[in-house]
Amino acid sequence: MLRRVDLSATAASPGQLRRMLPRAAMDVSSALDAVTPLVRAVREQGYAGARAATARFDGVDVPEPRVPAEALAKALAGLDGSVRAALEESIRRVQITHAEQRRGVTDVEVAPGAMVTEKWVPVDRVGLYVPGGIAVYPSSVVMNVVPAQVAGVPSLAVCSPPQKEFGGLPHPTILAACALLGVEEVYAVGGAQAIALMAYGDPEFGIEPVDLVTGPGNVYVAAAKRLLRGVIGIDAEAGPTEIAILADRTADPAHVAADLISQAEHDPAAASVLVTDSGELADAVTAQLHEQVARTRHVERVRTALSGPQSAIVLVADLEQGLEVVNAYAAEHLEVITVEARMWAERVRHAGCVFVGAHSPVSLGDYCAGSNHVLPTGCTARHASGLSVQSFLRGVHLVEYTREALLEVAPHVLALAEAEDLPAHGAAVSARMPRP
Template identity: 55%
Template sequence: MINTIDLRSRELSAAELVRALPRPTVDVSAAIHAAQGLIDEVTSSGARALADQAERFDNVRPRSVRVEQHEIDRAVRHLEPSVRDALTEAIDRVRRATEAQVPPQRRTEMGHGASILQRWQPVERVGLYVPGGKAVYPSSVIMNVVPAQVAGVASIAIASPPQREFDGGVHPTILGAAGLLGISEIYAMGGAGAIGAFAHGVPDLELAPVDVVTGPGNIYVTAAKRIVHGRVGIDAEAGTTEILVIADGTADARLVAADLISQAEHDEAAASVLVTDSPRLAHEVTGHLERLVPQTANADRVRAALAGPQSAIVLVSDTVTAAELSNAYGPEHLEIHTHDPHGTLEHITSAGAIFLGPYSPVSLGDYLAGSNHVLPTGGQARFSSGLGAFTFLRPQQVIEYDKAALASIAEPIVALAMSEQLPAHGEAVTERFNA
């Protein structure tokens, strides 16, 4: 069902820990050539290429790549009441949490008549990708749109693959979620072609290029984001989902098993990792997995994910070592099930999102915690963060000196300019004080 790795008797460096840990084997570079070809098709043939790609990969030709407003309105009207209520609640919670991410303007007085203003400006236009493969993700609409809106982005477009069961249209629940958020620019397009369309624009669709592209997707979407990065900003190169659970002997093995299963049902390549100092807990979790997996709807997918090389139960000597191992792994989702989760948290430096205690499962963060579920994968949490308002903001420094303030530091400016053999830099200052 799931492999066990025993590291209790091994002293490993950080680099050795990374190599010892299970990890999804996704080679984005292998998809670069194919993704570039799809992007080139879109840049040369526009909407026709997007429709051809949908027919090739999604087995349906969209009625119209641009979704009409009446379709969005209908989708909102036909949302199941319970789903609509849940979406509305999620929108409110994510908006409230995201508002805390927008820094206020700050002015630093460097002296009389000398100041620097730190301000944060939103980008003008963004393209948000919502996948549509093995599952439907209206929650991803919220997680992408709300931070952009909170940041103050003026123009927001969404892309999601056309669905065969809906005659080539975007899934109605995706449209309904977008409609609740007031988004009217939506395209039935997916994969690398959609990313290329956002980056380069599609004139015959009146789709203007964007400044930033965000959202998860398959390996071709990730490869396309790597290709267009530099022409546009991106959030991250998203890989398959992953959960790492740090647990000690006080943890409830049944809940740990349920949480490992919850992430494994995303994809056969999803990573579910338990790190524990308790052999008893490890044995009990294995037993619960064997009992619970056959009962879940996506049992085959879960079983493949848990049995894969990317998933494991890892035995360590203590929870401090578990934290060190987690930091080396840099998980997308980290759950802490220990007798003192806050104490364990003090040792954690790298994780996309952290869930403390038995009543904070990753599922909570996926939907209604208020946190964002678009998070770094594949170890990227060691150097990057999840999606937030800051993804769409650019810090700017506004410098303002009056004549006296500039005069007070003219001499050291000239000295530094001369030391760098750039005398005109100094002359640009001294010229201001010549008669």
């Protein structure tokens, strides 16, 4: 089911390893041609453009995009008790973790009388995208809304695709999660048209444009984000989900197989990769996959993901080489199931989130670990971070110099202004210097 890639006798640089390793394909540029006219229609027509796209792609006509308050209340009242308890616990744990991420004000005295202050200001208004598609993601409501709220964002709106079976509203579990978090502004709009509508707004429907959009979605959502970057800030162009597992002979093959399947059930394009120095473990995991996949609910989806070119068992000579491989792969989710797992995990440089030891599966992080599950995909963990409170904050510097402090540094400013052939820069300082 999982193909094997044997790198045990291969010496390669990180760049070479990246080319050798399996990876989910996601060509955002190919979706731009389809998304560009849609975004243009929303820019020119507002919600009317989004409504037409929704009717075309979702097969449902939504005359009024905003979800009524009574629909939010009804969804929460009808929420299964065990699901509500689980969401409340997830919210509590994510709030605890994210509350510790808030940065304070930093005052730095560069020289006597020369002060630079850094303060952190929340974005004024954010749009949070919660996908629909082949699964329902109330957990994505939690992961997007909580850090924005902790950051102090004063205005936020959630967009999620309308569902024909629910009368053109988003899935009731999505609405219930919004209600639990006190989110009142929710729109039944999905896909690229949702990103465009959040970017441009529509005064006729009382939709104010946002400054930043976060949240995962399909390739068309990613393409809309790319197209609108600059009009709005974005968190990332999210691709198919990924799990990599660095494991040695001590790992339980039943656990490893279950974790690979857990991410494969997201999407036929999901990537599941095992990196191990144990051929015995590789054989045992393969046997477990054949047994467990047959019992899972989404059999075809899982089989497609596991048998695709994006998934594999990668054999390495030892854990040192395994560490090189997982750092080159830069997985969205990385599990480390080895002897001294914490030590190996602390040496990982590139991963969206690292799950340490036999009792920290990725699915824990999807829901109730307290971490955020909106993470960088497609090898972007080499330079990007997961969603956090910082995603919704902007650092602003305040520069305050006394007259004496300015005079002390003035010769250096004048010298650099002259070196850059920008004499007016120097003149702005010279105007404040004592005249002979």
